[in-house]
Amino acid sequence: MPQPWENPDRVKPLMRQRWEQLTFLHWPVDPEVVQRRLPAGLTADTHGGTAWVGLVPFRMEGIGLPRGPAVPYLGSFYETNVRTYVRGPAGPGVWFDSLDIDRAMPVAVARLAYGLPYMWAKMAMRVDGDRITYECARRRPHGLRPTSRVTIRVGDPIPNRELAPVDVFLTARWRLYAPLRGRLVVAPIDHPPWPLHAATVEALDDELVAAGGYPQPTGEPLVLFSPGVPVVAGWPTRLRKGAA
DSSP states (O other): OOOTTSOOSOOOEEEEEEEEEEEEEEEEEOHHHHHTTSOTTOEEOOBTTBEEEEEEEEEEEEEEOSSSOOOTTTTOEEEEEEEEEEEETTEEEEEEEEEEESOHHHHHHHHHHHOOOEEEEEEEEEEETTEEEEEEEEEESSSOOOEEEEEEEEEEEOOGGGOOHHHHHHHOOOEEEEEETTEEEEEEEEOOOOOOEEEEEEEEEEOHHHHTTSOOOOSOOEEEEEEEEEEEEEOOEEOOTTOO
16 A cells, blocks of 8 residues: 555656755745635645645756656756645645746746746755755746745655654645646656655745745745655646536
């Protein structure tokens, strides 16, 4: 029987990739704030009576088709997501408010393929022992150009059996929802269980969460780090109107 951190579904692959040196930073948020931002068919998913907004910086590596080599140069880049958690017709999933990356071409491709709100940004990541710094400065769309700078210190591994329920709730997500050409779509995501570490924030100066439409976070975030996992992204499927 699958454990709560394991995907129970089979995924027909569209592309493969790796997510590496990934940090989850999460803050609680009023579910009504999330719900106002969602399209019809989705509801804010909650844990302990609260919704959550996440800031997730990492390095994307080796995007490619299910078979064959990865795409050179354009298939690897830095990325920072602002995301929240929802329930929809296909089950619980992720809703992305923004996805900043430092390659212009994949922005256009991802917007066309999945309808996700990708942005072109100037980004960097520096690793110094157990300390990692992520930097992001949005280039486009023009207008508001938020920035983000996060430094974390990676701690000890957390065995799966010791994960808190909220850790599983925030990280064990097997599908994304997105608005593609005026219709809500769902796409499955598959990867092994996250190898998670405890982590602490040493510096945080972020404008991306507020630019995503949320109140400026206050208080210390819940932080987790993962060295990474191989990922398979499945084909997006349109959901029929009124499915929820």
